[in-house]
Amino acid sequence: MKYTIPAEEVMCSGHKACQGCGxxxxxxxxxxALGPRTIMTFPACCWSVIDGPFPYSAVGVPLFHTAFETAAVVASGIRAGLDARGEEDINVVAWAGDGGTFDIGIQALSGTTERNDNIIYVCYDNEAYMNTGVQRSSATPWGAVTSTTPARHFKQERKKDMMAILAAHSIPYTASASVAYPEDFVKKLNYAKSIKGTKFLHILASCPPGWRSAPELAVQLARLAVQTHVFPLYEIHEGRYFRMSMNPKKKPITEYLKPQGRFRHLTEEQVADMDRMVDERYEYLLEQAERSKPYFEDKKGN
Amino acid sequence: MQKVIMGNHALSWGALLSRAEVIAAYPITPQTEVVELLSNMCADGDLDAQFIKVESEHSAMAASMGASAAGARTFTATSAQGLALMHEVLHWATGARLPIVMGNINRAMAPPWTIWTEQTDSISERDTGWLQIYTSSIQEIMDSVIQAYKVAEQVYLPVMVVLDSFVLSHTNENCDIPDQSKVDAYLPKFENAYKLDVAKPAAYGGLTGPDWYYELRYKIQKDTERSLDLFEETGKEFGEMFGRPYGLVETYKLDDAEIVLVTSASIASTARPVIDQLREEGHKAGLVRIRVFRPFPSDLLRKLLQGRKKVLVIDRNISFGMSGAFYEETKAALYNEKSAPPMWGYIAGLGGRDVPVDVIKETFLETIKEDHPEGDIIWIGVKK
Structure with a gap:
C-alpha cells in the first residue's frame, strides 16, 4: 500500500490537547503537508492552549499568537512582511477555530479573502467555543446542546455556511476536510500550497468534551459525519465550481448523533427534521457538482 | 529638496524616507491624504513597499503586527474612531514588542460627529505602552517619523507620531525633504532579532502565567524608560545631521521665566507671540512644549519647573472626572518637590474650538491675577 502522507513529523509531542482532540x-x-517552511498565526482558540504555555511550543514552526478577530489579517501582514523581504516561498497559515472564523474573525477574513492575499486559512471546526467551555457559535449545528443552548432550548439556528460565504469572495480554492480522512486533507493542503491567493480549508475536528462523546470515538465520529452526509467533503474552485471529494452511500444519521451527548435530547421527530436539513444541503452540493463537471473535465488532473 | 507640503503628506514623506516596507491602512478623515499619497508613492515605484488596503483600522493594526513580526519596517496612520477601534491591538503591538510607527491625527471623539482637533483620542491610548510624540510643525511631523523608527527599533516598542487635525494635518508649510542617502545613514536597514524565522522556530505571545507575565511587564517599563534617553540622543543626532535638533520638550524664553506655560502641539506655536507680548508688558513669561509625552519626561520637567513662581497648563483634551492629561501628569511629576510651583490647569480648544493668541493670553492673565489655583479645571471660553 502506498501512503501519500509524509512520514516527517513537524509537530512535537507534549502538547496540551484533551484526549481524542480532533x-x-x-x-x-x-x-x-505544509512542512517546516511555514509560519503560523493563531487567534484565541483551543490551539492557543494546546500549543503549550510560554516558553514551550508544540508546532515546530514559528508561531504568532494573536487577538481573537485577527487571524486572517495578521497572516496577510506576515505575508506582506515576508514578500517585502523576498521570502515568498514560505507558507503563511492562519489557524483558527470556528468562533475565530465564523463569528468574531469573519470581518478580517472577508478582508483578506477579498484582497486575495496569498495565505492558507485553516478553520478547525469543533462546532462551539470549546476553549471557553462549550458555548454556542454560529458553527454549532441545529439541535446541539451547548453551555449557552441548554437541552430545553437547544440551538435553534442552522450552522452558518462558511464555505459559501468564502466562495462568494471568488476565492481561488476552498475545501472541506475531516480528521478521519487525512489523505484527502493532505492532498487538499498540497493543492492549496501550489496555488497563489487565499485558500480556505474547513476541517471538522471532533471534540470529545464538547460533543459529550468518548475520546476513542473521535476519528469514528468524524468519519460518520461524512458518511451520514452531515459534513460532506467537497471543494469549490474559483468560488464557482464544486466538486465532491467523495460521495458515500448515506448511513442513517442516528449513527452519528447517538454517540454524542449534545444530541441526546432530540426526539425522533427532531432527528427527522435534522435529517431533512442534511439532505437538502447535500442535494444542493450534488447539483452544484453536476453543474461544475465541464470545468473539471477541462482542468484535467487537479 | 524644499517643498511646500501639508501635514498629512509630511507623514507620508516620513514613511517614504524611512523606507517603510509594509503599509497597512484604512481611510478616515482627516487622515486620508496620508494613505492616498503613500498609495501613489507605491504605485509609482517611489516607495518599494507592500500596501495592504485593509477593511478596518483594527485590521490595519493587526496587519501591521504581522508584517512587523515578520521583520518588515511597518507604517500606518489613523485618527480618533479608528484609533479607538485599534485599542485592543495597540496593547498587542506593545506586548509583542513590535517597532511599528503610526501617525495619529488628533480628532475629537464622537458622538456628536466631529472631525476637528482634540487630543482625547491619543490620550485615551496613553496606557497601551505606545510611545507618543506630539508635533507642532509640518517639518517636525516628517522628522519625527524618521526619529520614531530609530527609537522604536532599539527598544522594540511602537511609536505614535501625533498631530492636530486640520491645524497641522491640512496646513501647508515649507519643508526640507532630506536626501535619501542621508536618511539611510541616519536610519539604516533594520534587522529584527526576534522576527518570525523558519530557521529559528519559536512561539510568540503564548499563554504566560503569573510566574513570568510580571517580569515581561517590568521589561516593557524598563525599555520605555530607556527610550527617554534614546529620544534625546536621536533628536540630538538628527540635529547634527540635518540641522534640526529635537528634544523631549521645546522651551521658549524659559531661562528667567517666573510664570511658565506648559502645553503641547499647535497651541505651543500660538503661545510664542503671547510670551513676547507678556514680556513687553513686564511679565517674565516662558514656555515649555511637551513633545515626548510617553514616556513622560518627569525628571526634565522637575528640573525645568521647580522654583518657578507659577505654572499653567493648557490641555486640548480631557479625562472626565479629573482634568487635562498634560496638567495631571505635570502636576504628578512635581508633587514630591519641595519647591513645586502652584499649577493651574486650563481646558481649551476641545472639538477644534480655535485657541488663538487672545485665549492663551487670557489663561496667563487669570493665572497672574490669582495667588493659588482653585480646583483642577478652568474652562476657558465655555458657553455656560
Whole structure:
C-alpha cells in the first residue's frame, strides 16, 4: 500500500490537547503537508492552549499568537512582511477555530479573502467555543446542546455556511476536510500550497468534551459525519465550481448523533427534521457538482 | 529638496524616507491624504513597499503586527474612531514588542460627529505602552517619523507620531525633504532579532502565567524608560545631521521665566507671540512644549519647573472626572518637590474650538491675577 502522507513529523509531542482532540490531529496532518517552511498565526482558540504555555511550543514552526478577530489579517501582514523581504516561498497559515472564523474573525477574513492575499486559512471546526467551555457559535449545528443552548432550548439556528460565504469572495480554492480522512486533507493542503491567493480549508475536528462523546470515538465520529452526509467533503474552485471529494452511500444519521451527548435530547421527530436539513444541503452540493463537471473535465488532473 | 507640503503628506514623506516596507491602512478623515499619497508613492515605484488596503483600522493594526513580526519596517496612520477601534491591538503591538510607527491625527471623539482637533483620542491610548510624540510643525511631523523608527527599533516598542487635525494635518508649510542617502545613514536597514524565522522556530505571545507575565511587564517599563534617553540622543543626532535638533520638550524664553506655560502641539506655536507680548508688558513669561509625552519626561520637567513662581497648563483634551492629561501628569511629576510651583490647569480648544493668541493670553492673565489655583479645571471660553 502506498501512503501519500509524509512520514516527517513537524509537530512535537507534549502538547496540551484533551484526549481524542480532533484539532490536535488536524494540526499534525496539516504540518506534515505544509512542512517546516511555514509560519503560523493563531487567534484565541483551543490551539492557543494546546500549543503549550510560554516558553514551550508544540508546532515546530514559528508561531504568532494573536487577538481573537485577527487571524486572517495578521497572516496577510506576515505575508506582506515576508514578500517585502523576498521570502515568498514560505507558507503563511492562519489557524483558527470556528468562533475565530465564523463569528468574531469573519470581518478580517472577508478582508483578506477579498484582497486575495496569498495565505492558507485553516478553520478547525469543533462546532462551539470549546476553549471557553462549550458555548454556542454560529458553527454549532441545529439541535446541539451547548453551555449557552441548554437541552430545553437547544440551538435553534442552522450552522452558518462558511464555505459559501468564502466562495462568494471568488476565492481561488476552498475545501472541506475531516480528521478521519487525512489523505484527502493532505492532498487538499498540497493543492492549496501550489496555488497563489487565499485558500480556505474547513476541517471538522471532533471534540470529545464538547460533543459529550468518548475520546476513542473521535476519528469514528468524524468519519460518520461524512458518511451520514452531515459534513460532506467537497471543494469549490474559483468560488464557482464544486466538486465532491467523495460521495458515500448515506448511513442513517442516528449513527452519528447517538454517540454524542449534545444530541441526546432530540426526539425522533427532531432527528427527522435534522435529517431533512442534511439532505437538502447535500442535494444542493450534488447539483452544484453536476453543474461544475465541464470545468473539471477541462482542468484535467487537479 | 524644499517643498511646500501639508501635514498629512509630511507623514507620508516620513514613511517614504524611512523606507517603510509594509503599509497597512484604512481611510478616515482627516487622515486620508496620508494613505492616498503613500498609495501613489507605491504605485509609482517611489516607495518599494507592500500596501495592504485593509477593511478596518483594527485590521490595519493587526496587519501591521504581522508584517512587523515578520521583520518588515511597518507604517500606518489613523485618527480618533479608528484609533479607538485599534485599542485592543495597540496593547498587542506593545506586548509583542513590535517597532511599528503610526501617525495619529488628533480628532475629537464622537458622538456628536466631529472631525476637528482634540487630543482625547491619543490620550485615551496613553496606557497601551505606545510611545507618543506630539508635533507642532509640518517639518517636525516628517522628522519625527524618521526619529520614531530609530527609537522604536532599539527598544522594540511602537511609536505614535501625533498631530492636530486640520491645524497641522491640512496646513501647508515649507519643508526640507532630506536626501535619501542621508536618511539611510541616519536610519539604516533594520534587522529584527526576534522576527518570525523558519530557521529559528519559536512561539510568540503564548499563554504566560503569573510566574513570568510580571517580569515581561517590568521589561516593557524598563525599555520605555530607556527610550527617554534614546529620544534625546536621536533628536540630538538628527540635529547634527540635518540641522534640526529635537528634544523631549521645546522651551521658549524659559531661562528667567517666573510664570511658565506648559502645553503641547499647535497651541505651543500660538503661545510664542503671547510670551513676547507678556514680556513687553513686564511679565517674565516662558514656555515649555511637551513633545515626548510617553514616556513622560518627569525628571526634565522637575528640573525645568521647580522654583518657578507659577505654572499653567493648557490641555486640548480631557479625562472626565479629573482634568487635562498634560496638567495631571505635570502636576504628578512635581508633587514630591519641595519647591513645586502652584499649577493651574486650563481646558481649551476641545472639538477644534480655535485657541488663538487672545485665549492663551487670557489663561496667563487669570493665572497672574490669582495667588493659588482653585480646583483642577478652568474652562476657558465655555458657553455656560
Amino acid at each position: 484539532a490536535a490531529l488536524a494540526m499534525r496532518y496539516a504540518l506534515k
